[in-house]
Amino acid sequence: MNIEQLREYCLNKKETSEGFPFNDNVLVFKVFGKMFVLTGLDSWEKSEAAINLKADPHYSEELRAEYSSIRPGYHMSKKHWNTLYIDEGQLESKLILKLIDHSYDMVVKTLPKKLQDTLK
Template sequence: MNIEQLRNYCLSKKGTSEGFPFDDNVLVFKVLGKMFVLTGLQSWEKGEAAINLKADPDYSEELRTEFSSIRPGYHMSKKHWNTVYIDEGELETKLVLKLIDHSYEMVVKTLPKKLRDNLV
């Protein structure tokens, strides 16, 4: 997976926008204003691609136990966010996409019902 594939996949999800709310390096994807993916562009340029994804706390623990490329969220809540190191070669693209989907769904389910209904 490269940065353009990540970008296209995230933007294909309903209600998604992208931006740089922190600085020119951190690309953030939001669903209706709530973050579900963060990535540092410099990490992709260095061949050390990593993304931060929201996850259910129990699922996070399972993932961290099973995959050394999935660690507690860097500069994020360690309970609710994981950092997924894509370029370490352990994770298949299919799994990374599944984790992005999970992050999106975790955020969507916290939105008010009226907003969630607009995504259908």
């Protein structure tokens, strides 16, 4: 997976927007203004690609136990966010996409019912 594939996948999700709310290096994808993916652009340039994704706390623990390339969220809530180190080569694209979907779904669950209904 490269940054353009990540970007295309995220932007194809309903009501998703992208932006740089922190600085011109941290690309953030949001659904209805709530973050579900963050990535540092410089990490992709240095072949150290990493993305932060929201996850269910129990699922996070399982993922971290199974994959050394999934660690507590860097500069994020360690309980609710994971950092996936893409360039360590342990994570297949299929799993990464599944975890992006999970992050999106976790955020959608926190939205008001009316907004959730617009995504169906």
